[in-house]
Amino acid sequence: MSQIRRRRFVLGASALFAVPLATHVQARSRVRTVGQLWNFSSPTPGSPSPIRARIVDGFKGLGWVEGQNLIIERLYAEFDASRLPAMAKQLVGESVDVIWASDTATAVAAVHATKRIPIVLAGACAYPVECGVIKSFARPGGNVTGVAFFQGIEVQSKLVQFVREVLPSAKRLAWIAIPPDLVTVAGDQFRPEPYYRQVAGGLGFELGYFESSTVADFEPTFRALQSWGADAVILEPSPLSGYNAAPQIAQLALQSHVPSFFNTGYNVQTGGLLSYGPNYLNILDLTVGYVDRILRGARPADLPVEMPNRLELVVNQKTANELGVVIPESIRVQADRVIQ
DSSP: OOHHHHHHHHHHHHHHHHSOGGGHHHHHHTOEEEEEEESSOOOOTTSOOHHHHHHHHHHHHTTOOBTTTEEEEEEEOTTOGGGHHHHHHHHHHTTOSEEEEOSHHHHHHHHHHOSSSOEEEESOOSSTTTTTSOSOSSOOOTTEEEEOSOOHHHHHHHHHHHHHHHOTTOOEEEEEEOGGGSBOTTSSBOOOHHHHHHHHHHTTOEEEEEEOOSGGGHHHHHHHHHHHTOSEEEEOOOTTTSGGGHHHHHHHHHHHTOOEEESSHHHHHTTOSEEEEEOHHHHHHHHHHHHHHHHTTOOGGGSOOBOOSOEEEEEEHHHHHHHTOOOOHHHHTTOSEEEO
């Protein structure tokens, strides 16, 4: 018997002994399973995980209590996207009720693994349509729905505008893309470079396009963009550029004396200069709501893919001071958070 089936059996048996006979079947039917695919490292044992806590609390607020009527199976790829197809098939073999996809690579792996089990995007894709994960935001089609990270190029255009406001005399803008988050269902790679060049060129920047596929790539990438003469750098949102690697990236940017711009406040909290994008904890809240609706009977095809309902601007004043960058008052008054 598999691990999930054993846990289902134990929870179901507990429910049977806890309620009258007339409600036995109903009690057993309330045990649901969510299989989560994460393309980053598992939390250190004993260390609190704000992501896990936010998800567990969100489910609890909707009546789903882990260990009682909900099983959450968490699988971590440890930044090795090649492991994801097998992990997705494992969840399908366990017959989970919903697959939670945390980024583009996990979503693509899940789409290849099943056309039957609902797949919920947890801020999974900046470009879900272009990567073939959904047909459209309004009518995603098939078994996929959830929350997109953002409508990519529009938010990125605004981020480039912030770069121009902060660095009015800058000429060269480096952009680091993350190939694992540009993989498509068709098996090739979505290339956002033309969009970036158009946006950057419209604001007077020469664009330098760089890629980092692993954490080990960031150091040589920063050396390359420094040699190229970058005046600023934008990093594409990704599990690879956040979480474990965020402090390293901030330090590399400081050592290179290149102001760094992001789409997540976490990167700025750990030393980046400025971010504009969704609050990931809010994305988790929205995702939990999608899973709840599906567990209660909603069909993924009937649920449009949602955008984060709020974008935030975060500035790190300490980093600005270290770089000798003056943050304009026009940005300071807009900022949702200024880290001193």
